[in-house]
Amino acid sequence: MKVGVVGAGLVGATAAYAMVLRGSCSELILTDVDTARATAEAQDIAHASPVTHGTRVSSGPLEDLAGSRVVIVAAGANQQPGESRLELLGRNAEIFRELLPRVAAAAPDAVLLIATNPVDLLTDLTARLLPGRAVLGSGTVLDSARLRWLTAQHAGVDATHVHASVLGEHGDSEVIAWSAVTVGGVPVDAFMTARKRPWTPEIRAQIEADTRGAAAAIIGGKRATYYGIGAALARITERILGDRRAVLTVSVPTPEYGVSLSLPRVVGAAGVLDTIVPALDNAEARALTASADVLRAARSSLAEWSEPT
Numbered sequence: 001m002k003v004g005v006v007g008a009g010l011v012g013a014t015a016a017y018a019m020v021l022r023g024s025c026s027e028l029i030l031t032d033v034d035t036a037r038a039t040a041e042a043q044d045i046a047h048a049s050p051v052t053h054g055t056r057v058s059s060g061p062l063e064d065l066a067g068s069r070v071v072i073v074a075a076g077a078n079q080q081p082g083e084s085r086l087e088l089l090g091r092n093a094e095i096f097r098e099l100l101p102r103v104a105a106a107a108p109d110a111v112l113l114i115a116t117n118p119v120d121l122l123t124d125l126t127a128r129l130l131p132g133r134a135v136l137g138s139g140t141v142l143d144s145a146r147l148r149w150l151t152a153q154h155a156g157v158d159a160t161h162v163h164a165s166v167l168g169e170h171g172d173s174e175v176i177a178w179s180a181v182t183v184g185g186v187p188v189d190a191f192m193t194a195r196k197r198p199w200t201p202e203i204r205a206q207i208e209a210d211t212r213g214a215a216a217a218i219i220g221g222k223r224a225t226y227y228g229i230g231a232a233l234a235r236i237t238e239r240i241l242g243d244r245r246a247v248l249t250v251s252v253p254t255p256e257y258g259v260s261l262s263l264p265r266v267v268g269a270a271g272v273l274d275t276i277v278p279a280l281d282n283a284e285a286r287a288l289t290a291s292a293d294v295l296r297a298a299r300s301s302l303a304e305w306s307e308p309t
């Protein structure tokens, strides 16, 4: 089971390291336009292999992606402090137009897992550049993990027992779907009441703000985020490799909203197999529509969508 990583920067290398620690695959290839960086990262990560799962790790040109079942794409610019994800669109779309057709040709059977921001619009662009190809974006898997973790702190439970979905854009317009949050299978409000935990509108508003603002806060402190997304990418990749039919909030083109965004989706060997539209309250449904509007408006700056439709 071979996995490729295109863009061996902080996100790509951390995803590769997470996969080596978890034994997600048998072979990993890192590729980057900065060949010295890819070589150094592959060597450093390979040195973890003998003391973990023995994964074969190497670096090389794009052609070495041949035979990959999943290729993670984390190539491109990241945000500077104060910058939004959407502000990266022009720069990273330019990279994708040149890079993604070559990645797809080098790894013809791979599912393409996009991480580069703005991830929803670059997933859309990749799907447009490569019709018929299995493409998905990491979407709000990371944001959902942040929401789960924050909720678990208030519930006083292990975060793996919180189920929660952030919907829409991986970005400032994302939607926290409280009506679908459960803890140990119990709706979150009932769980907090049963455990006598404080659970007020102010606490929920703070959790929302902390979920939405997590990336900016971390970037302000250490210039980039990579551990959370690295683990999320490893998990999505494993679910594809093992055809595990996991339910994950990944991003794919979504006809109902006219753009790629995140909803709970069943993920297996072919990528996204099915989409589950959750039962939302009216405010959540309106917020999801507004998030799609934000994404479509930003996308209209791309040449591929600039023609009136």
Ligand SMILES: NC(=O)C1=CN([C@@H]2O[C@H](COP(=O)(O)OP(=O)(O)OC[C@H]3O[C@@H](n4cnc5c(N)ncnc54)[C@H](O)[C@@H]3O)[C@@H](O)[C@H]2O)C=CC1
Binding pocket: 006, 007, 008, 009, 010, 011, 012, 031, 032, 033, 034, 037, 074, 075, 076, 077, 078, 079, 088, 092, 095, 099, 114, 115, 116, 117, 118, 119, 138, 139, 142, 170, 224, 225, 226, 229
């Ligand atoms: N989807 C998500 O949840 C998250 C996405 N990101 C995004 O991931 C992307 C990467 O972030 P970092 O790793 O922190 O940046 P980084 O600057 O550390 O790494 C980016 C790498 O891409 C490489 N690259 C640029 N053009 C390339 C090309 N044409 N071919 C191959 N490699 C190329 C660069 O040489 C560099 O090594 C950014 O867009 C960032 O916003 C970051 C965190 C979370």
Ligand SMILES: CC(=O)C(=O)O
Binding pocket: 079, 085, 117, 142, 214, 215, 225, 229
């Ligand atoms: C940078 C980014 O997209 C995140 O950490 O959510």
